[in-house]
Amino acid sequence: MSDFDRVRWHCRRGLLELDIILTRFLESGYPRLSEAQRTVFSGLLEYADNDLWDFVSGRNSSADAAEEEVLNLLRET
Amino acid sequence: MSLPTRKFDAVVVGAGGAGMRAALQLSEAGLKVAVLSKVFPTRSHTVAAQGGIGASLGNMGEDNWLWHMYDTIKGSDYLGDQDAIEFLCRMAPQAVYDLEHYGMPFDRNEDGTVYQRPFGGHSSNFGERPVQRSVCAADRTGHAMLHTLYQRNVRANTVFFVEWMALDLIRDASGQVLGVTAMEMETGETWIFQARATLFATGGAGRIYAASTNAFINTGDGLGMAARAGIPLEDMEFWQFHPTGVAGAGVLITEGVRGEGGYLLNKDGERFMERYAPNMKDLASRDVVARAMATEIKEGRGCGKDADYILLKLDHIGVDKIEKKLPGIREIAKKFANVDPVKDPIPVVPTCHYQMGGIPTNYHGEVVVPGNGKDNNVVPGFYAAGEVACASVHGANRLGTNSLTDLLVFGKASGDSVIRYLKENPGHKDLPADAADYTMSRLSRLDSQTGGENVFEVGAAMRRTMQAHCGVFRFPDLLTDGVKKIREISERAARTEIKDKSKTFNTARIEALELDNLIEVARSTMICADARQESRGAHDRADYPKRDDVTWLKHTLWYKDSDRLEYKAVNLKPLTAESFEPKVRSY
Numbered sequence: 059m060s061d062f063d064r065v066r067w068h069c070r071r072g073l074l075e076l077d078i079i080l081t082r083f084l085e086s087g088y089p090r091l092s093e094a095q096r097t098v099f100s101g102l103l104e105y106a107d108n109d110l111w112d113f114v115s116g117r118n119s120s121a122d123a124a125e126e127e128v129l130n131l132l133r134e135t
Numbered sequence: 136m137s138l139p140t141r142k143f144d145a146v147v148v149g150a151g152g153a154g155m156r157a158a159l160q161l162s163e164a165g166l167k168v169a170v171l172s173k174v175f176p177t178r179s180h181t182v183a184a185q186g187g188i189g190a191s192l193g194n195m196g197e198d199n200w201l202w203h204m205y206d207t208i209k210g211s212d213y214l215g216d217q218d219a220i221e222f223l224c225r226m227a228p229q230a231v232y233d234l235e236h237y238g239m240p241f242d243r244n245e246d247g248t249v250y251q252r253p254f255g256g257h258s259s260n261f262g263e264r265p266v267q268r269s270v271c272a273a274d275r276t277g278h279a280m281l282h283t284l285y286q287r288n289v290r291a292n293t294v295f296f297v298e299w300m301a302l303d304l305i306r307d308a309s310g311q312v313l314g315v316t317a318m319e320m321e322t323g324e325t326w327i328f329q330a331r332a333t334l335f336a337t338g339g340a341g342r343i344y345a346a347s348t349n350a351f352i353n354t355g356d357g358l359g360m361a362a363r364a365g366i367p368l369e370d371m372e373f374w375q376f377h378p379t380g381v382a383g384a385g386v387l388i389t390e391g392v393r394g395e396g397g398y399l400l401n402k403d404g405e406r407f408m409e410r411y412a413p414n415m416k417d418l419a420s421r422d423v424v425a426r427a428m429a430t431e432i433k434e435g436r437g438c439g440k441d442a443d444y445i446l447l448k449l450d451h452i453g454v455d456k457i458e459k460k461l462p463g464i465r466e467i468a469k470k471f472a473n474v475d476p477v478k479d480p481i482p483v484v485p486t487c488h489y490q491m492g493g494i495p496t497n498y499h500g501e502v503v504v505p506g507n508g509k510d511n512n513v514v515p516g517f518y519a520a521g522e523v524a525c526a527s528v529h530g531a532n533r534l535g536t537n538s539l540t541d542l543l544v545f546g547k548a549s550g551d552s553v554i555r556y557l558k559e560n561p562g563h564k565d566l567p568a569d570a571a572d573y574t575m576s577r578l579s580r581l582d583s584q585t586g587g588e589n590v591f592e593v594g595a596a597m598r599r600t601m602q603a604h605c606g607v608f609r610f611p612d613l614l615t616d617g618v619k620k621i622r623e624i625s626e627r628a629a630r631t632e633i634k635d636k637s638k639t640f641n642t643a644r645i646e647a648l649e650l651d652n653l654i655e656v657a658r659s660t661m662i663c664a665d666a667r668q669e670s671r672g673a674h675d676r677a678d679y680p681k682r683d684d685v686t687w688l689k690h691t692l693w694y695k696d697s698d699r700l701e702y703k704a705v706n707l708k709p710l711t712a713e714s715f716e717p718k719v720r721s722y
Contacts (some may be wrong), residue, residue, distance in 0.1 A: 063640035064337075067298065067320060070174055070352050072182035072281075075386055077351045078471065107182045108278045116468050 065096075068103045073111055083135045091128070098128045137381065138316070138327045138571045142563060143169040143294075145553050146330035147312055148301045148357060151179035152277070152542035153521025153549075154336030155284035157500075160550025162291035166557065169328060170288070171299045171317055173352055173645075177281045180338055180350045181542065181642035184277030187252060187269030188234075188543065189536035190227035194248045195267035196267060200224040201712060203268065205261045207537060211530025212672035213717035214370070214690070216706035218528040219498035221536070223544050230543035231270050239283040240272050256534045265696070269536045276539065300645060301356060303574045304333065304364040304517075307567045312517035314566075315360070316574040320645060325578065327571055331563055332516050332553040335361065335494060336546065339522035340656040341342075341374075344487035345595075347385045348377060357521065357523040359652025361494045363573075366514065367504060367701065368694040369525040370492035371656065372663035372674045375533055375667040376607040378425040380486025382444035384471040388464065388483060393417045395460050397449035400480060401430065401436040420722070422607075425485040426675060429608035438482065446480035453477075458477075489533055491673065494661075495692065500524070500549025510703040515560075517552055520545040525722035527690065530705075531672025547670075581647055587632025590647045597650075597657050599622050605661050611678040614665040621661045624699075628654040659693040666700055667691060684717050688722030 065088075070081035080103075091099060102110060102125060112118035113125075114132050142620075147158045150172035151172035158192035161168045172179070191198040203224040208215055234239060235249065242250040251267040259266040272279035288295075298320040305313045305327065314330040339354025341347040358368055379388040393399075398417040401407050411427040428445045437443050449457060449464075454477040457465060468476040496513075497503050500518045521542045529543055604617025628650055633643045669683040670676050689702040707714050 063642055064321075066642055067174075067640055067645075070178075070350075072174070072178045072180045072350055072352070073688070074183070074348060074350050074384075075467075075471075078384055078386070081351075106278065107178055108275055115463065115470075117463075 065100060065103070068100070071107050073107045074098045074105055075111055076114070079114055079132065079135050083132055087135060094124070095128050098124045101125070102128060139324055139506050140327040140329050140566075141169065142329045143167050144330065144557060145169075145332045145334060146171065146328045147334045147336060147337035148315060149179070149338060149521070149523070150176035150295065151336060151338050151521060152181040152280055152284065152539065153455070153546040154334070155162040155281070155288055155595070156543055156546025157334050157336060157520055157550040157553075157715065159284060159288050159291060159292045160547050161553060162288060162293040164554050166554070167294075167637060169294045169296055169330070171296045171301050171315070171328070173300050173356075174284045175297055176295060179281060181277045181281050182226065183350065184539055185274045186254060186539075187271035187276050187536045188227070188231060188539040189254070189268050189534065190231045190270055191224065191268060191539060192228050192231060192249060192251060192270065193586035194244065195251045196259070198266050198268060198503065200227070202259050202261060202266065203227065203257070204709070204712065205715060206257050207528065207534050208530075208715045209720055210256050210260070210532055212532055212720055213684070213688065213715075214373075214527065214530030214671060214705055216498075216527050216654060217567055217714060218706050219528050219711040221709040221712055222498040222548070223526075223528045223540060226544045226548070227540045230540065230547065233547070234283060234543065237283050237287045240279055242271055242273060254535050257536070259613070260472050280539065290495065294640060296414065300648065301360065302577070302648065304360045305566065305570045306364055307392070307564065311515040311564065313564060313570070316571050320640055323641055323644070325574060329563060329566055331557055332518060332559065334500075334518040334520065334549055334553060335523050336519070336521045337523045339490035340653060341487045341490060343597065343601050343653050343660065344659040345598040346380050346484045346486040348380055348387055348486055348488045349385070351385065354649035355523075355656040356649065357519065357654045358493065359655045362695040365694070365696070366494060366502065367694045368492060368656075368659045369690050369692055370493040370527060370531075370663070371659040371693055372667050373491035373531050373672060374487055374660065375489040375491065376425050376485045377488045377506070378421055378428060378485050379447060379483040381471045382482035382484045385486050386467055386471045387486070388447060388467065388481060389461070390421075392447065392449055392461055392464060395449070395456065396452050397447055399483075400446040400448055401431045402438045402442060403436060407431055407436070425439075425607040429606055431652055432484075433608075433610060433613075444484050446484040447483045448480040449476050450478055450480070464482050489538065490522055491525070491527070491529040491531065491533055493523050494519040495690075496520070496524045496526050496545075498548065499552040500545050501552055505701060505703060516556070518549040521550040531674060577651070581631065581644065582636055584630060584632040587630045588627045590631050590633065590643065590650055593624060593627045594653065596619070596627070597654060600624060601657050601660065605664050607675065609664055609674070609676045611676070614661070617661050618665050621658050625654050625658050627695055653696060658698065662698045662700065663691045663693050688717065
C-alpha cells in the first residue's frame with residue numbers, strides 16, 4: 059500500500075489552481091517533508107477546495123501553527 | 136468471467152451538481168441509490184462555478200421564463216432544442232426554490248428575497264435591456280451548491296462509493312442498459328454495479344485541450360463509456376473558449392484586466408487588436424478577441440520559442456491600481472505564469488472552458504438515439520444530465536449561468552424519469568454472461584502490454600493537436616491535418632503501457648483509463664468540426680465565416696464505429712410557447 063499514491067490522488071481537486079499547485083508540490087516540496095509534516099499535509103487536503111485555495115493563495119491563514127508551516131511551503135510553490 | 140456484483144435500483148456515475156441532484160431525487164423517493172465518484176463529492180468540478188444560477192425569479196424587477204428562453208435560444212445560435220430550452224427556463228425558478236429549502240446560503244436582498252446579479256447575455260423583453268437574473272452565493276455558488284446537496288444526500292441515505300472509477304456501460308443484446316463496471320482505486324478490484332437504471336453525470340472533458348480551465352478530473356469518462364457502448368455523441372464540435380487563460384496552465388485571467396486598461400501584444404510588440412477591432416480594440420467581445428489571438432498565432436506572430444502564445448501587458452496600469460482593482464491577479468500571474476505583471480506581460484492563450492455537446496438526451500434526461508426511422512428512440516435504463524449530456528439546451532454556445540441551471544433542472548428531471556421507469560419496470564433483469572468481458576479485456580490488455588506507448592506522452596500529443604488544429608478559430612488546412620493526426624494518436628492510445636502493475640491506488644492505471652475516455656472525445660470533436668462547414672456559436676471557421684441555416688441547422692451525431700456521422704433535426708417547436716425562428720445573432 060503506497061501512501062504516496064493515495065496522497066497523490068487526494069491532490070486531484072475540483073479547482074484547477076489547486077491541481078497545479080499540489081502536483082508541483084508533490085514533486086518539489088513533499089519529498090522533503092518530515093513524517094509529521096506529511097500528516098499535516100494530508101490533513102490540509104481534507105479542506106474544501108475554496109478554503110484550501112484561500113490558504114494557498116494567501117487570502118487567508120490557518121490558526122494552527124503546524125498547518126501554517128506547511129502552508130508556507132505550499133505558498134512558495 | 137464473473138465479477139463480484141452489487142445491486143441497486145439506480146446507479147449514478149459522478150457526484151457533481153447534476154449527479155447529486157439526481158441522486159437526491161431518487162433517494163428521497165425511497166430507492167436504493169449508489170453514487171460513484173472518482174473524488175470526494177464536494178471536490179467535483181462544480182465547485183469552480185462562480186457565476187450563479189440563471190432563473191427568472193423576478194426578484195430585482197420584472198422577469199419571466201419566456202425572456203430567459205429567448206436569451207438561451209439566441210445564445211445557442213439557434214442550435215438549441217426549443218422544447219428542452221422551454222423546460223429549462225420554466226423549471227429554473229423551482230430548481231432555485233428547492234435548493235433554498237435544502238438550506239443553500241443564497242445572497243439576499245434587504246427584504247429577505249434571494250438577490251440576483253446581472254450577467255452578460257441576459258435580457259428583459261427579448262433583448263431590450265439587461266436584467267438581473269443570476270442567483271448566487273457570493274463567488275462560491277458551486278461550492279455552496281455541492282455542500283448543500285451532499286448533506287441532503289447523506290440525510291436521504293444515498294450510498295456514496297468514493298474513489299471509484301466507472302469503466303464501462305453494461306448493455307444486453309436488446310441494447311438495454313443494466314449498470315456499469317467500476318474499479319475501486321484503493322484495492323484495484325473491479326466490480327459490477329447492477330442497476331435497474333443507470334444515470335451518467337460525469338461532467339465535461341475539457342482536458343482534451345492543452346489550454347483548459349477544467350480540473351484534471353474532467354476526462355470525459357461518461358462520454359468514453361457511452362461511445363464504446365455504441366451510443367453516439369452529439370454536437371461535439373462546440374466548445375466554449377475564454378480568451379485569456381495563462382499559457383501552459385489554463386488558469387483564467389479575468390476580463391477585468393483588459394477592462395482596467397491591459398492590452399494584448401504579438402511577438403513584434405504590436406497591439407494587434409487595433410487592426411481587428413479599431414473601436415473596441417482589446418475590449419471587443421470574447422469571440423472577436425479570441426479569434427484575433429488565434430489568427431496572430433496561426434500566422435506566426437505568436438510569442439515564445441514555439442510562437443504559440445500572446446502577451447497581456449498591464450504594467451502600465453501601475454502597481455497601486457493592479458493591487459486595488461485586480462486583486463489576486465498578481466498572485467495568479469506569479470504562481471502560474473512565473474511573471475510579476477507589474478513588470479512583465481502575462482503569456483495567455485484562448486482556453487477551453489465548457490463542452491456544449493455530449494450524450495444525446497431528451498428534456499426528460501432519457502438518453503435517445505436514432506433508429507427505426509426515428510431520431511430519438513429512448514435507450515431503456517440509460518439517463519444523463521449536466522455537462523456530459525446534450526439535451527440540447529446550450530446548442531452552439533452556452534449562455535452564462537445556464538450550466539448550473541442545467542445541472543439542477545435536468546438532474547431533477549432525469550431523477551423523476553428514473554422513478555417513473557422503475558415503477559413500470561419492477562425487478563432486475565438478468566445480466567448477460569459476458570457483462571464484464573469487455574472491461575476485463577481492456578484491463579488485461581493494459582496490464583500485459585509490452586513495448587507500448589507512454590500514457591503521458593500520448594495525452595500530451597492529443598492535447599497539443601487539439602489546441603493547434605481545433606481551437607477557438609478553425610482553419611480548413613489545420614482541420615484536415617488534425618483529423619489525420621488525431622486518428623494516429625488514437626491508435627497510439629490503444630497501445631498504452633504502464634510500468635507499475637500494482638493494485639492499490641495505482642494512479643498510472645487510472646490515468647491510462649482516463650486517456651481511453653479523453654481520446655474518444657478528442658477524436659469526435661475533430662471529426663465533427665472538420666465536417667461542419669459553417670460558423671455557428673462557438674464553432675468558428677475561417678473558410679465558412681457565416682451561419683448556414685439551410686444546410687446546417689441540425690445536430691451532429693458521431694459514432695465511434697469508423698467515425699461515422701449522422702445528423703438529426705433541431706427541435707424548433709417549444710412545449711407551449713411560439714417557436715423562435717432563427718435570426719442574425721447580434722448584441
